[in-house]
Each structure stands twice: as structure tokens, then as C-alpha cells.
Amino acid sequence: MFAHALQSMQGAVSITDLEDNVLFVNQAFCDLYGYSEDDLLGRPITMVRSPHNPPEITEAILPATLRGGWEGELWNRRRDGTDIRILLKTSPVRDEAGQTIALVGVATDITRHKRHEDLLRRSEEMYSKAFHSSPAIGAILSLRDYRYVEVNTAFEERTGFSRAQALWRTPIELGFQRDPACMERVMAGLRHEGRIRNLETRFYTKAGGVLTGLLSAEVVEFGGESYVVTAIEDITERKHAEEALGETHEQLAALSMAARDAIIMMDDEGRVSFWNTAAERMFGYSQSEVLGKDLHGLLAPPGYVEKARQALPSWRQSGQGNAIGKTLELLARCKDGVTVPVELSLSSSHWKGRWNAVGIIRDISERHRAEDEVREAHAKLSRLVVELEKRDFQNSVLSEMRQLLQACSTTEETGPVVAHSVSKLFPDLQGALLLLSPSKTDLEAVVRWGGFPDDAAENVFAPEACWGLRRGVPWFAEDPGDGLACPHLKQTPPPVYACLPLVANTEVLGLLHVRQKPAARKDDARRVLGDLEEISRMLCELLSLSIANVQLRETLSHQSIRDPLTGLFNRRYFEEALQRELARASRNGQPVTVVMADVDQFKQFNDRHGHAAGDTVLAGLAGLLNTNIRDTDVACRYGGEEFALVLAELNLENGVKRVEKLRQAVKTLTVTCGGRQLGPVTLSFGVAAYPEHGTKPEEVLGAADTALYTAKRLGRDRVVVAP
Numbered sequence: 001m002f003a004h005a006l007q008s009m010q011g012a013v014s015i016t017d018l019e020d021n022v023l024f025v026n027q028a029f030c031d032l033y034g035y036s037e038d039d040l041l042g043r044p045i046t047m048v049r050s051p052h053n054p055p056e057i058t059e060a061i062l063p064a065t066l067r068g069g070w071e072g073e074l075w076n077r078r079r080d081g082t083d084i085r086i087l088l089k090t091s092p093v094r095d096e097a098g099q100t101i102a103l104v105g106v107a108t109d110i111t112r113h114k115r116h117e118d119l120l121r122r123s124e125e126m127y128s129k130a131f132h133s134s135p136a137i138g139a140i141l142s143l144r145d146y147r148y149v150e151v152n153t154a155f156e157e158r159t160g161f162s163r164a165q166a167l168w169r170t171p172i173e174l175g176f177q178r179d180p181a182c183m184e185r186v187m188a189g190l191r192h193e194g195r196i197r198n199l200e201t202r203f204y205t206k207a208g209g210v211l212t213g214l215l216s217a218e219v220v221e222f223g224g225e226s227y228v229v230t231a232i233e234d235i236t237e238r239k240h241a242e243e244a245l246g247e248t249h250e251q252l253a254a255l256s257m258a259a260r261d262a263i264i265m266m267d268d269e270g271r272v273s274f275w276n277t278a279a280e281r282m283f284g285y286s287q288s289e290v291l292g293k294d295l296h297g298l299l300a301p302p303g304y305v306e307k308a309r310q311a312l313p314s315w316r317q318s319g320q321g322n323a324i325g326k327t328l329e330l331l332a333r334c335k336d337g338v339t340v341p342v343e344l345s346l347s348s349s350h351w352k353g354r355w356n357a358v359g360i361i362r363d364i365s366e367r368h369r370a371e372d373e374v375r376e377a378h379a380k381l382s383r384l385v386v387e388l389e390k391r392d393f394q395n396s397v398l399s400e401m402r403q404l405l406q407a408c409s410t411t412e413e414t415g416p417v418v419a420h421s422v423s424k425l426f427p428d429l430q431g432a433l434l435l436l437s438p439s440k441t442d443l444e445a446v447v448r449w450g451g452f453p454d455d456a457a458e459n460v461f462a463p464e465a466c467w468g469l470r471r472g473v474p475w476f477a478e479d480p481g482d483g484l485a486c487p488h489l490k491q492t493p494p495p496v497y498a499c500l501p502l503v504a505n506t507e508v509l510g511l512l513h514v515r516q517k518p519a520a521r522k523d524d525a526r527r528v529l530g531d532l533e534e535i536s537r538m539l540c541e542l543l544s545l546s547i548a549n550v551q552l553r554e555t556l557s558h559q560s561i562r563d564p565l566t567g568l569f570n571r572r573y574f575e576e577a578l579q580r581e582l583a584r585a586s587r588n589g590q591p592v593t594v595v596m597a598d599v600d601q602f603k604q605f606n607d608r609h610g611h612a613a614g615d616t617v618l619a620g621l622a623g624l625l626n627t628n629i630r631d632t633d634v635a636c637r638y639g640g641e642e643f644a645l646v647l648a649e650l651n652l653e654n655g656v657k658r659v660e661k662l663r664q665a666v667k668t669l670t671v672t673c674g675g676r677q678l679g680p681v682t683l684s685f686g687v688a689a690y691p692e693h694g695t696k697p698e699e700v701l702g703a704a705d706t707a708l709y710t711a712k713r714l715g716r717d718r719v720v721v722a723p
Helices: 002-008 027-033 055-067 111-133 153-159 180-193 236-246 249-258 277-283 295-299 305-318 365-407 411-425 467-471 522-561 571-588 602-609 611-627 652-667 697-713
Strands: 012-016 022-025 070-077 083-094 100-109 137-142 148-151 195-204 210-222 225-234 262-266 272-275 327-333 339-351 354-363 429-436 443-449 475-478 496-504 507-516 592-599 634-639 642-648 671-673 676-678 683-690 719-721
Touching (some): 012 027, 055 083, 195 225, 236 354, 429 522, 467 507, 507 522, 571 592, 571 642, 592 697, 602 676, 611 634, 611 642, 683 697, 697 719
Parallel strands (some): 683 719
Antiparallel strands (some): 083 100, 195 210, 339 354, 496 507
């Protein structure tokens, strides 16, 4: 029950003895490090440690665990050689006497988490300068609980709250905002619309002062979390100026002339009646140049002048209009013709029986630049995240392909693995995997995907017909109509294609050829080809080494079960095959015939013609046996001049008939060695069957062997059935 519980845990669990040798690992541990359970049991747990860990950390784990436990971050290494960052927690296992008998460790993969932390640090470096240098009161809050995660210098200077006091507190908890209902409206607007522009709100400083600000906020996504970037324009002074409009014109003039924002007053005819110093600096006109002139004709961009003049009669009567009482972001034209973004707060004042409009204008060019920098930083971060996700996906697919190729036992099995993985990486491309033929004269396609043509000329060609194999490096071609297309592309070359040579230890193994699908867009194919070029070296090395390893395993397997002289199976394989066929026959109720055969007078033949001639005869007999048995039968060289056959699903009567035909065929065999015709050659056969002569391999084989000796004793060149 407890073992099942440990297997079900998501964390990678290991149990070791006091010498750090592995006693138990769960499936999550095997999946994390890429080992099987058999690979790990009895081995030191340090086999998964990366050499990048400082010695003082790794040496402290065991003593700390024995004292009661250890927790910390480590670099560990997977079976494929990649390093991962883990969070490791260890504890001792004690018996009833309190003695430590084993150590338990639980590892959690935090590689992706660390990567996200690194991204966040780089992101902070990109936007930190723009954010902290902004004159607006800036802050970043979590949308989930509306707590501060960052504030800028203007926030600290204007509110009196330090950064340390503000972080991880809400505006209400900090005392910067005292109206919970207002806060709820702001949060609801952000969740619904994703942004707020120029919401006039009251704020409070640490010293108890009141600030009136225009709150602009926008929701941004980062690292899977939603944040709110806020900028507050302090309009307290502007509000004071507006409240003072009821006082005398001299007081208004004094206040407005000292203001940092441009303050402009317009009469009911649309003419400038007041123009402060800030307006002179902002727009380049002196007061004497503009007084009594048409305001919209001076400052309004083309296309807006007529619209403003059409609204003038209605405002002249009521003092109301679409822009009155609002704060707007507009473009204004300066004296030199340059347009600048401005923030306009417009109000109406009834003075001496006539309506006047008072506008407070702020140049927000710097704010726009800061916002543009923040947006650009966010865009760069988004592109970086997309690129990292793409690389993560490519690494995941390549890792999966590496594991599948390692599990392949034959070259034929590698084809579907390559097709599956490459089409997963590059779905917009079609392709084929071509391997060098045994004669080493041609490349032959072992698998195709994505609608790759089945034309013979595209699937079989000489290695010299490929530029990639000639040069020994990947060949990428766009618009190969200029004459540099590979010669193996007999038909019209595709607009975009690539040839990746597969070479291991200077020996050519094959070629990975991919090309644009007929229906694919050329730009998409070029983009995908660029992605392929980035990982081409890694992909070529992975495929080359994997295919070379599979071919080596095939060669070794063939050598272990085949007789090198005759090419027939050897005695060891025959004994395994006999046991397997008898077990299958027992399950299915089918017969099996076993045959032992021996070359008659073979010693005298060797003495007369020599051992080379004897070897030629054995090879010729092997070829005859192979051509006269079924695919389901097994023929082997049992030893010396002896042969053995397993005839599956063949009863004794039919088996004897089949063997008799073999005996007759042997007598017609013609063997030539050194220009001389050798022969004739005859065989003696002993035949036994399952279940008539036994149910165990040694019983049936012994009966057939006894029958063979009987055939020898009775005069050779005959078939004898076991009694």
C-alpha cells in the first residue's frame, strides 16, 4: 500500500541506503531523469548529480539529512546529458529504536520556474529605466489581489511612501486610496475593459495631503499572471487653478502664468483672450501674437478646424459641448508646424454675461515615449517568450525522437519514428528518409511523409546526385531554378528544399530530404526552412548516431544467431526456435515436425577434395534448404556437416513427404569449386514429430537424432522416421 502511494506521488521519490545507493524510485523519478528502474536500483544516487553543483552543497546533504532533513536547490543531470534545476527535500527513515536505516528524497523539477524568473529579471532591466524615469506617478499591481509589486521614483517622491512600504500592500492598506467603492469600480473596469484612461480620482499622501490625479491603467499579461500598469497624472495644481477661476482676473492670470501647463482662455467668438507663459513655451507663439486671433485656426490640426467651428454656436448659447468637462488626448499644431500630443482639460466659465472656455494643456510627448517604451519592452518580452516556447517544443520533440530511436531494434523501425517526429516539428514540409543500400551504390527511401512523391527517381538515386552529400554539410535551397538544384531532383525542383546528410565516423549512412508541400505558401516554407536550419546540426547528429547504433545492433544480432559460412541460423537460435514452436503448438493444438540431416561420407569428401570444397558443398546445401522450405520453417547448421529443420504446423506424414522431396533435390545439386564440378552429394535424414515423439524439445530432437543414426546405419541417403 505504501509503495503504491509513493508510486502515485507527482514528485520524483527516491529511497537510498546510508551509502547513498538506490533502494527504490517511483515512476515520476524515472520519467524525470530518463532512466528505467533497473538502471537505478543498487546504483549511487549521485549518478543523477550534475558536476555544476558547488562541493560545499553536495557534501552537506547527507550530514544534514541524518540530523533530520535537508532542503535546497540543485543541478541534476538527466540520462540524455541535459541539466535540470530541482528543489530537493530529504529526510531520514528511522526504525523503532530511533536508528536511521534509510534516506528519503523528493525532487521537483523547477527548471521552467527558474527560466521564468530569468525572463522576469531581463524584462525588468528593459523597462525599468523608462518606468522609473517617468514623471507620472507610476505603479504595477497584481490584478488578482490589487497589491503593489513595483512603484517608480515619482510615486515615492509625490506620495511620501517608500517602495518598501508600498510593496505587497493594496492602495487601501497603504492609505494612498481611502475610498473602497472607487477601488471596486476601478478593478471592475479593468477586468471588463482591460484599461482605464484619465479617471479623475482623489489620493492621499503619507503626510495626509490630498492629491487629485488622472488615473490611466492597462492590464498586461506576463508569465501567466495578469498585472495592472498604472500612471497617475497629478492634476492637483490644475484643480486649484480651476477653483480659482471664480476669483478676480488678476488672480487667475497670476496663477495661470506660473503654471507649468499651458492655460488658454477662449471667448464666445473662438478668439484667444488669455495665453500664459507655459503656452508660449509649448506652442512657440508669444502672447502678443495670439491675443484676439482664432484659436482653432492657430492650434487645431487640419481636418479638425471646421468641426470645432461648427460646434461653436451651440456652446455659445449653453456653455455645453462634447469636450466640456472632460480630459482628452489630442494633437496640437505648434508655430513651426510640428504636431505634438497634448492632454486637454476643458471647462466653461460664465463671465460678464458671456461664456468663456478655459483649457489647460499639457505636453504628453514624454509620457507617450515612456508608454511606447513600456509597450515595446512588453512586445520584446512576448516575442522572447514565443521563441523560448518554440525552442522548448523543438527540444521536447527531439528528446522524444532520441528516446524512440534508442528503443528501435531494426533499421526498418527507425523510419516511422523519423517521419513522425520531423512532420511534428515541420508540418508544412514533406520529406523522406533515405538510407545507403547494402551495396553502398544507391540511396533508397525507407519512409516518406507529407505526400512525398512515390516516383522511383525521387526515392532511389546515387549519393553523388546530392549537393549536401558531396559537400558533407546540410544543403538549403530557395528558388533552385538558377541551376544549383540537386541532380536527384529529376523533375521540376520544388521552390524550397533541404538535404541533410547523415554521416557517422566519416561513413555516409543516408540523407534526410525535406521540401515545400505543393499547397504550402512559399514564405511559410522559407520560415520553416529557417527553423530547420537552426537545428539542422543537432538533428543530423541525432539521426546519424541513432541510425548507426541501430545498424550496429543489427549486425551484432545477425552475427550472434547466424552461421558465418552458410548463412543459416546457428545451433543456439535453433534450440530457442524449437522451444518457442513447441510452446506455440501446445497452445494451439498444432503439430511440429523436427528433422536432423547429415552429409553422407563428408570426411572422405574433405580428404579427397579439400576443406575449401567441403565448405562450398555446405554453402550450396544451405542455399538449397533455404529455397525449399517455407518462411515459417527454420533451417540451421547444427554442427559440422549436420543440419536441423523445424517445420511448423506440419504433421509427421506431410513432414516425411517434404523431407523426401528435399532428399531428392539434394541428389541433383551441382557444386563447382576451383573450376571442378563436385558431387554427387547425398543426405541422410532423421524425422520426429510433436507430440508423437515427445512434448519437450530434447525428447523430439533426441528422437530425430536417433532416427538419423538409423538412416546412417541402414546405408545412408534415406529418410528414417523415429519409432
